Amino acid sequence: MQMLFGHGTYRDERCVKASDVIVVGGGINGMMSACKLVQDGFQVTLVERGQCAREASWAGGGILIPLYPWRYADPIARLDALAAPQWTDLANMLASATGIDPQYTPHGIMHARVEDDQNARAWSARHNDMLTSLGSSQAHTCLGQLTTTSLEPAFWISGRGSIRTPRLGQALRQWLMDHPHATLVEHFEVTSLLSAGGRIQGVAGSQGRYLAPRVVMAGGPWTRELMARHVSLPITPVRGQMLLFRPERPLLRAVMLMNGFYLIPRQDHHILAGSTFENAGFDRTTTVEGYAQIHAKALEMLPALKDIEVTHHWAGLRPGSPGSVPFVGAVNDVEGLYVNAGHGGNGVVLSPATADLLCAHIKGTTPSVDPAPYTLPDSG
Numbered sequence: 298m299q300m301l302f303g304h305g306t307y308r309d310e311r312c313v314k315a316s317d318v319i320v321v322g323g324g325i326n327g328m329m330s331a332c333k334l335v336q337d338g339f340q341v342t343l344v345e346r347g348q349c350a351r352e353a354s355w356a357g358g359g360i361l362i363p364l365y366p367w368r369y370a371d372p373i374a375r376l377d378a379l380a381a382p383q384w385t386d387l388a389n390m391l392a393s394a395t396g397i398d399p400q401y402t403p404h405g406i407m408h409a410r411v412e413d414d415q416n417a418r419a420w421s422a423r424h425n426d427m428l429t430s431l432g433s434s435q436a437h438t439c440l441g442q443l444t445t446t447s448l449e450p451a452f453w454i455s456g457r458g459s460i461r462t463p464r465l466g467q468a469l470r471q472w473l474m475d476h477p478h479a480t481l482v483e484h485f486e487v488t489s490l491l492s493a494g495g496r497i498q499g500v501a502g503s504q505g506r507y508l509a510p511r512v513v514m515a516g517g518p519w520t521r522e523l524m525a526r527h528v529s530l531p532i533t534p535v536r537g538q539m540l541l542f543r544p545e546r547p548l549l550r551a552v553m554l555m556n557g558f559y560l561i562p563r564q565d566h567h568i569l570a571g572s573t574f575e576n577a578g579f580d581r582t583t584t585v586e587g588y589a590q591i592h593a594k595a596l597e598m599l600p601a602l603k604d605i606e607v608t609h610h611w612a613g614l615r616p617g618s619p620g621s622v623p624f625v626g627a628v629n630d631v632e633g634l635y636v637n638a639g640h641g642g643n644g645v646v647l648s649p650a651t652a653d654l655l656c657a658h659i660k661g662t663t664p665s666v667d668p669a670p671y672t673l674p675d676s677g
């Protein structure tokens with residue numbers, strides 16, 4: 298392992314490191330890609346301009362189901378089906394290898410007061426009856442009996458739950474730091490891609506360059522700008538604000554979604570409440586309006602939060618894309634250049650699946666899902 302911090306580290310203009318693959322961006326998707334590529338036998342260098350997992354991959358709630366799964370096109374469900382069976386082993390592997398437990402908790406997920414319940418039922422019938430329709434008293438029991446009175450129409454998803462996103466990021470980062478086939482480079486901003494004769498050669502920044510025959514761009518909402526010279530990717534930032542309530546005893550047993558907002562109970566009994574979907578460019582400051590909106594929705598879902606202190610309020614930038622369908626695949630006119638970005642509000646839950654798809658592209662093997670829906674637009 299080689300880890301390089303700080304701007305002072307690279308005074309030598311020749312600082313050129315060779316590996317099999319360079320991954321640009323140390324969010325969940327860049328790190329998950331790097332992790333799977335290393336497991337597949339590649340020598341990988343991951344380059345992050347700040348510290349890994351500090352952007353959306355720190356801010357995110359960590360619900361492990363696409364929110365309101367029936368509202369997406371089937372390519373999202375296919376990725377979810379590929380990712381879902383991986384979480385138990387992945388979380389256990391990271392916890393035992395790094396000592397950082399990402400607190401994967403399959404406590405179940407409740408969608409309450411669903412407005413489009415007929416669509417939900419029809420979708421569920423096509424997806425192994427994933428949703429169980431519950432009466433109000435059953436729904437209250439699943440959540441811990443302490444919520445608002447009318448929850449119907451309510452749907453329960455068993456075996457799904459959440460992961461503590463910042464801990465997942467820390468664990469992936471530590472795993473890569475410890476692995477002999479991974480090099481983690483933080484505080485290195487990639488400013489250009491190196492290519493010759495239609496082939497990628499590496500990346501460059503003010504501190505030097507890194508060479509590899511393959512480069513994966515996983516820059517979250519910044520991917521559009523990074524790739525602008527090669528391909529036009531409709532990836533835009535979507536701001537989301539979150540609150541943390543700190544009850545001292547458990548108030549909620551499962552993830553609860555209602556009217557587009559949600560509550561996520563953590564193992565320490567604290568409750569995350571989210572979230573807004575705002576078009577604010579790359580501005581990730583929090584707002585009084587965002588706080589008020591989330592707070593009101595949280596109390597509507599769980600009145601017992603009325604007397605509980607909110608200790609944190611933060612915002613992050615989702616990498617929004619049309620239909621929230623991520624772009625995973627090769628750039629047409631530059632051999633060896635790949636993208637894994639644009640996961641919208643589902644970038645944690647889908648991350649193992651899009652990393653698998655990326656690996657299949659790089660290895661030239663048949664992917665577990667049809668790659669067509671995630672293909673990049675033509676260059677030019």
Ligand SMILES: Cc1cc2nc3c(=O)[nH]c(=O)nc-3n(C[C@H](O)[C@H](O)[C@H](O)COP(=O)(O)OP(=O)(O)OC[C@H]3O[C@@H](n4cnc5c(N)ncnc54)[C@H](O)[C@@H]3O)c2cc1C
Binds near residue numbers: 361488614
């Ligand atoms: C409030 C909120 C709640 C959410 N809740 C959920 C949820 O419950 N479940 C779920 O699945 N998803 C959720 N998401 C979405 C999820 O967090 C994101 O989709 C996911 O974290 C995106 O990860 P990423 O690695 O693609 O991008 P990012 O986390 O944005 O990482 C991209 C990285 O690239 C780096 N970078 C950019 N440019 C350069 C450069 N030039 N050189 C080097 N590095 C560069 C950045 O510094 C950054 O670290 C939520 C998001 C938000 C904001």
